[in-house]
Amino acid sequence: MNASKLPDLVGRYRECAVLDELLTAPRAGEPRVRVLRGEAGMGKSVLLEYAAARASHMTVTRAQGVEADMELPYASLHQLCAPFLAQVDELPAPQRDALRVAFGTAAGDPPDRFLVGLAVLTLLTRASENRTVLVLVDDAQWLDQVSLQTLGFVARRLLAEAVAMVFAVRDPEGEGVLTHLPETWIGGLDAASAAQLLGAMGYIQGVLFNGLARYDEALAAAQSAIDHDGFNFRGLSLVEHIEAATRCGRHDEARASLARLLDLTRATDSGWAAGAGARSRALLAEDDEADALYRTALEEFGRGGVTVELARTHLLYGEWLRRNRRPAQAREHLRTAFDMFDGMRAAAFAERARRELTATGEHVRTRATTPSGALTPQESQIATHAAEGMTNARIGAELFISPHTVEWHLRKVYAKLGINSRRALPDALAGAPGADGRPRRERRTAADRIHAPSRAAGTPGPR
Ligand SMILES: Nc1ncnc2c1ncn2[C@@H]1O[C@H](COP(=O)(O)OP(=O)(O)O)[C@@H](O)[C@H]1O
Ligand SMILES: [Mg+2]
Numbered sequence: 001m002n003a004s005k006l007p008d009l010v011g012r013y014r015e016c017a018v019l020d021e022l023l024t025a026p027r028a029g030e031p032r033v034r035v036l037r038g039e040a041g042m043g044k045s046v047l048l049e050y051a052a053a054r055a056s057h058m059t060v061t062r063a064q065g066v067e068a069d070m071e072l073p074y075a076s077l078h079q080l081c082a083p084f085l086a087q088v089d090e091l092p093a094p095q096r097d098a099l100r101v102a103f104g105t106a107a108g109d110p111p112d113r114f115l116v117g118l119a120v121l122t123l124l125t126r127a128s129e130n131r132t133v134l135v136l137v138d139d140a141q142w143l144d145q146v147s148l149q150t151l152g153f154v155a156r157r158l159l160a161e162a163v164a165m166v167f168a169v170r171d172p173e174g175e176g177v178l179t180h181l182p183e184t185w186i187g188g189l190d191a192a193s194a195a196q197l198l199g200a201m202g203y204i205q206g207v208l209f210n211g212l213a214r215y216d217e218a219l220a221a222a223q224s225a226i227d228h229d230g231f232n233f234r235g236l237s238l239v240e241h242i243e244a245a246t247r248c249g250r251h252d253e254a255r256a257s258l259a260r261l262l263d264l265t266r267a268t269d270s271g272w273a274a275g276a277g278a279r280s281r282a283l284l285a286e287d288d289e290a291d292a293l294y295r296t297a298l299e300e301f302g303r304g305g306v307t308v309e310l311a312r313t314h315l316l317y318g319e320w321l322r323r324n325r326r327p328a329q330a331r332e333h334l335r336t337a338f339d340m341f342d343g344m345r346a347a348a349f350a351e352r353a354r355r356e357l358t359a360t361g362e363h364v365r366t367r368a369t370t371p372s373g374a375l376t377p378q379e380s381q382i383a384t385h386a387a388e389g390m391t392n393a394r395i396g397a398e399l400f401i402s403p404h405t406v407e408w409h410l411r412k413v414y415a416k417l418g419i420n421s422r423r424a425l426p427d428a429l430a431g432a433p434g435a436d437g438r439p440r441r442e443r444r445t446a447a448d449r450i451h452a453p454s455r456a457a458g459t460p461g462p463r
Pocket of ligand 2: 044045046138139
């Protein structure tokens with residue numbers, strides 16, 4: 001169940017070091033338990049992802065508190081024990097019986113909580129004899145009461161076992177929850193990290209809004225990115241700012257950003273820097289000069305292999321050509337831009353290219369829409385797990401949904417694939433269309449999917 005990709009964390013060196021120590025070099029005699037406490041949005045969940053990614057060599061199990069499920073006794077504990085349920089039978093009889101009643105697989109009076117706690121402790125301890133176990137609990141303030149008590153009980157009793165537990169608790173809602181355990185307060189980011197994060201986010205918004213042709217908002221977002229950026233997003237943000245500002249008719253601001261961009265990229269000899277400089281100058285240039293600059297930008301981005309920027313340059317050049325009453329050439333570049341964006345599923349930019357193309361009188365058909373009968377990404381994920389032999393409970397635990405929901409999705413999958421059992425899944429999946437409408441076996445590479453009507457996207461480069 002290990003998530004393996006490290007999240008792109010900004011800052012948080014101290015917090016990561018605490019987690020690293022917990023996972024890799026625990027202090028002798030100290031429990032490997034940590035509560036991450038902080039307000040909503042501070043980055044607790046993303047720190048749990050960090051821990052999960054660092055634990056590729058461990059057995060990772062998770063529970064996710066859900067406000068709506070707080071009244072369901074043992075719901076979260078059940079989720080957390082999912083990877084170990086096969087071992088329940090081997091527990092000492094009193095523990096086994098208590099756990100079975102708690103999880104609703106046997107009838108009986110409400111179980112003795114002490115026995116349930118011991119049962120979970122035994123399960124984790126035995127599992128840890130093979131590989132270190134990492135228990136991750138997110139939004140602990142929303143665990144059902146008995147699950148929370150049980151996990152607190154377990155956490156207090158871990159000593160020499162190779163079991164680590166990390167809880168994330170929201171403050172102030174979770175005040176008083178797990179207070180007796182070692183704690184790290186997750187406060188605001190330091191100023192430099194916060195600035196870097198704002199810069200990154202402003203830049204991304206700048207791109208998004210430019211894609212949507214909402215240039216006022218793109219301008220504001222790019223401006224904020226430039227103001228807050230530590231270093232590496234500044235060049236990118238300036239490019240977004242120049243495009244948005246020229247489209248808003250604010251040429252002085254665009255010129256100021258252009259000067260800063262050229263300054264910043266002067267020393268670099270990359271296709272990106274040269275292409276970005278040429279295209280940004282083209283946006284502000286007069287006729288013949290603009291034409292030459294757009295062609296230079298196409299050449300440079302092509303040289304640098306910067307496909308997204310190459311596509312955006314075809315779009316801007318096409319827009320410029322159309323406004324300069326050269327519709328035939330405009331169509332050629334807009335068509336190339338559209339095919340490239342459509343191929344990379346950049347829906348907003350593809351739509352902007354499509355609108356421009358329509359304005360030149362050309363009719364466009366999009367191919368990025370999901371064909372009916374194709375699986376949604378979630379259905380696809382569930383079906384793949386089921387085909388691999390995972391139970392509904394296990395899939396549910398992995399995806400944080402109930403086994404019922406898993407079953408419900410699977411029934412839709414069966415209907416779409418025209419099968420009626422789990423056993424038929426592997427074969428059916430191999431031949432089923434994915435979200436792109438292609439049979440999976442024959443799915444081609446991303447580069448192939450950028451379909452080229454004539455000499456367009458397959459061989460990008462200078463014209
Ligand atoms: N240090 C960080 N670096 C990068 N992104 C972060 C950082 N901290 C938080 N985020 C992002 O901010 C958002 C909120 O973080 P999250 O972990 O969900 O907060 P919490 O769980 O404390 O409510 C997420 O999109 C997360 O990826
Ligand atoms: Mg969270």
